[in-house]
Amino acid sequence: MYVAVKGGERAIDNAHAWLAEERRGDPSVPELSVAQIREQMKLAVNRVMAEGSLYDPDLAALAIKQARGDLIEAVFLIRAYRTTLPRLASSRPVDTAAMAVDRRISATFKDLPGGQVLGPTFDYTHRLLDFTLMAEGEPPAAAALPLVAAVSPQRDGGDCDPASRVPHVTGFLNRDGLIEDAAPEDSPPPDLTREPLELPAGRPLRLQAITRGDEGFILSLAYSTQRGYGRTHAFVGELRIGHVGVEVEIPELGFAVEIGDVELTECETVNQFKGSKTEPAQFTRGYGLVFGQSERKSIAMSLVDRSLRWRELGEDDTGAPAQDEEFVLYHCDNIQATGFLEHIKLPHYVDFQSELELVRKLRAEARAMKEAAE
Amino acid sequence: MTKAAFEGRRGWMSLLAKAPPARLAALLPDLPAHEMLRSPETGAVMVQGRVGGTGAPFHLGEMTVTRCSLRLGCGAVGHAWVQGRDKAHARRAAAADALMQTDRAEEMQARVLDVLAAEATAARGARATRAAATRVEFFTMVRGEDQ
Structure with missing residues (x-):
């Protein structure tokens, strides 16, 4: 048990002053601005927003600067800040089919309607250090294609017009009844930031916990399912990254207004079947949705989501960690974890x-x- | 409010909220005299997603939002909810919302809203053309065992 101590003020003040000096580093090297971090360390900013559970790129960049690049410390700063904000409203559920996609790929259909768009990806790079980044210079301009040329032939009926809807791959499978449905419903979801997490948790509560969970933890759990601990044999049916509008009902006016947008990564996996003597076999689904361009996290989230659904889908409990709701949900939050872990040094x-x-x-x-x- | 007026207000409130704050300030540098009904206040809006994209709603995480309400001398009341923590942006957007309900609406439409709409479309288009340039066609290689 931690017991309060007294004294040490001067040493603590001096330690914090030294911390500030160390944060700045060599003063002959130009200081990083928050805007530079926001623009050039964007994937770190995205991770801090996702795990901090607060979408605000400027604040996430500030937190990264203050935390000297320690992303879990930065998440901690964001979580602490968000508790000071009054909750003004809850948005309408975002419509990811209306996403302005920067990237949209499928590992299951090469000719998916609407086309595959690689976007700004690390995929297919050689993972060789690029020493030109150490030298001053402008990157080559990205190629652009006029939208008319980007429109696909009639056979897929899709286009890249940002105003048009980009249908989900699972929708096409669902049309033939080959995959389980995700029927629309509007029951108000539980909120673990308002009420203690209670088990058994429904899928909405699990998804809330996982989307703000630690990327490394969720990644390792997802990997464990691929290696056989709660296997679900997942294909990435579709992965998309882009911006969606956020609509909020304005209480003063009684109607909803799109007040901004957020960048999201959405992953839908197509997993092995369920079926019975009475019901024909059907693919099942896992789902990942994460703030920012957070591809690894979103794929991992859909695998873990799918593994946790074993009971609902009538599968065996193999005792795998990724099937254990209590294990996953009570250990995925890196702020809870690091708070309890690090307190033992006090x-x-x-x-x-x-x-x-x-x-x-x-x-x-x-x-x-x-x-x-x- | 008629349906057209309602849709109109939804549209301009969204345009004002999503405008880059510096751009809105450049297009509407001077605010008319007004009294605050609710001074700009920053808070959070919980963003919801849906399970599987279409199913039950769940909480994805919060985003920062600033809201503001004010009244012009003529009595027109303007509201704004804008993403982020920029109080000046919320105030300016609320003033613009109020002005759109006065006889200055036409001028506001031409001088501010039409410009913002055109710039937003251009920005979206520029991004979409970059995405379009990375559109890919994959071909499956035939493997030996098929022969």
Whole structure:
């Protein structure tokens, strides 16, 4: 148990002053601005927004600067800040079919209606260090294609007009009944930022926990399912990245207005079947939706989501960690985890003193018994 | 409010909210005299997604939002909800919303809203053309065992 301590103010002040100096680094090197971090460390900013559970690129960039690039510390700063904000409203559910897509790929259909768009991806790069980035210089301009030329032939009936809708791949499969449905419904979702997380959790609560969960933890769990611990044999049916509008009902006016937009990564996996003597076999689904361009997290999220659905889909509990709702949901939050982990470095003198006394007493008793026996 | 007027207000409130704050300030540098009904206040809006894209709603995470309400001398009341923490942006958007309900609406439409709409379309288009240039056609290679 941690017991409050007194004293040490001067040392603490000096430690924090030194921290500020170390944060700045060598003063002969130009200082990073928050805008530079926001624009040039965008994927770090995205991760801090996703796990901090607050979409605000400027604040996430500031948190990264303040935390000296320690992303979990930055997430901590954002989580602390968000508790100071009054909750003004809840948005209408975002419509990801209306996303202005920067990237949209499918590992299951090469000719998906609407076409595949690679977007600004690391895929197909050689992962060789690019030493030109160490030299000053402008990157080559990205190619642009006029939208008319981008419109696909009639056969797929899709186009890249940003105003048009980009249908989900699962929608096409669903038309033939080959995949389970995700029927629209409007029950108000639970909110783990308002009520303690209780088990068993429904899928909406699980998805809320996982989307703000630690990327590394969710990634490893997802990987464990691929290696056989709660296998679900997932294909990436579709992965899309882009901006969607956020609509909020304005209470003063009684109608909804699109007040801004957020960048999201959405992943839908197509997984192995369920079926029975009475129902024909059908693919099942896993779902990932994460703030920002967060591809790895979103794929991992859909795998973990799918593994947690074993009971609902009548599968066996193999005892795999990724199937254990309590294990996943109670350990995926890196702020809870690091808070409890790191607190053990703080003064525990009284606590430890009692243990010390106990050990001494046990040793003395053992010695006394040994002497009595001799 | 008629349906057209209602749709109109939805549209301009959205355009004002999504405008880059510096751009809106450049197009509408001077605000008319007004009294605050609700001073700009920053808070959070919980963004919802849907399971599987179409199913039950769930909470994705919050975003910062600033809201503001004000009244012009003529009595027109303007509201704004804008993404982010820019209080000046919320105030300017609320003033513009109020002005759109006065006889200055036509001028506002031409001088501010039409410009913002054209710029937003151009920005979206520029991004979409870059995406279009990365559109890919994959071909499946025939493997030996098929022969």
